[in-house]
Amino acid sequence: MNDIITTASLTKRYGQITAVDTLNLSIPAGTVYGFLGPNGTGKTTTMRMLTGLLEPTSGEASIAGASITDRDALRPHIGYLPEEPPLYEETTAYQQLEYIGGLRDIPTERIHNYADVLFDALDLEAGRSQRISEYSKGMRQKVAYVQTILHDPDVVFLDEPTSGLDPRAAKTLREMIRGLADDGTTVFLSTHILPVVEEVADTVGILYDGNLVEEGTPAELTDRTSQHSDSTLEDAFLELTDTDPVKEVLTHD
Numbered sequence: 001m002n003d004i005i006t007t008a009s010l011t012k013r014y015g016q017i018t019a020v021d022t023l024n025l026s027i028p029a030g031t032v033y034g035f036l037g038p039n040g041t042g043k044t045t046t047m048r049m050l051t052g053l054l055e056p057t058s059g060e061a062s063i064a065g066a067s068i069t070d071r072d073a074l075r076p077h078i079g080y081l082p083e084e085p086p087l088y089e090e091t092t093a094y095q096q097l098e099y100i101g102g103l104r105d106i107p108t109e110r111i112h113n114y115a116d117v118l119f120d121a122l123d124l125e126a127g128r129s130q131r132i133s134e135y136s137k138g139m140r141q142k143v144a145y146v147q148t149i150l151h152d153p154d155v156v157f158l159d160e161p162t163s164g165l166d167p168r169a170a171k172t173l174r175e176m177i178r179g180l181a182d183d184g185t186t187v188f189l190s191t192h193i194l195p196v197v198e199e200v201a202d203t204v205g206i207l208y209d210g211n212l213v214e215e216g217t218p219a220e221l222t223d224r225t226s227q228h229s230d231s232t233l234e235d236a237f238l239e240l241t242d243t244d245p246v247k248e249v250l251t252h253d
């Protein structure tokens with residue numbers, strides 16, 4: 001299978017802190033990669049480097065053959081939904097998408113057709129004519145998601161995409177994520193909601209202190225670490241990222 005995301009010793013330091021440490025990833029096209037790790041372990045830093053927003057200290061990476069340091073070449077291939085997506089407060093959802101789509105030369109008719117289908121699926125019809133400043137967190141998240149995939153990118157980076165969504169919308173979004181991958185789009189998904197990853201990810205990578213400490217299918221990770229037959233990805237995650245300093249002192253001989 002063709003790897004569409006590759007990184008080679010990708011590293012980011014902030015002064016004394018090494019946020020991402022010689023990260024090597026090879027992610028095949030058309031798969032969902034669940035990127036997990038405790039808070040402050042380098043996930044956002046990695047995503048910002050892979051989307052060309054942050055320069056690496058060292059190492060390399062490419063997306064669909066475009067180097068992450070070549071932003072013009074990279075841009076058409078990627079969509080990024082950050083944890084706090086920027087939206088224009090005074091516009092409606094349509095206007096927001098028209099503006100973003102316009103920057104990418106997407107015809108207005110296509111933007112409207114696409115938005116109509118996705119807004120129906122995500123239950124955002126009622127909010128279409130409202131200004132974004134009047135939106136709830138979940139409504140904002142829905143518009144931001146549509147904005148992320150509007151130009152049909154090869155790789156979509158999603159940071160906590162179900163944040164703020166009600167259970168029905170979150171379920172629809174999980175199905176959409178799977179649908180994207182089934183249609184050949186690659187999804188790089190970071191979330192702390194492990195059942196979401198368990199449901200949609202083909203492969204899971206666990207980042208810990210900037211290092212990739214484990215990688216495999218959700219079932220493999222669970223099996224590798226499981227103490228009992230009904231273990232979940234959450235059990236595996238907790239075991240692989242266990243840094244209880246008190247426990248470390250007590251067990252140190």
Ligand SMILES: Nc1ncnc2c1ncn2[C@@H]1O[C@H](COP(=O)(O)OP(=O)(O)OP(=O)(O)O)[C@@H](O)[C@H]1O
Nearest residue numbers: 014017018019037038039040041042043044045046
């Ligand atoms: N601009 C910055 N300047 C200095 N240190 C930073 C900066 N951004 C991030 N860091 C540090 O880099 C490390 C990784 O942060 P990052 O935001 O990538 O983690 P994360 O895994 O995305 O966390 P979370 O799950 O909480 O979103 C942390 O130690 C953080 O304090």
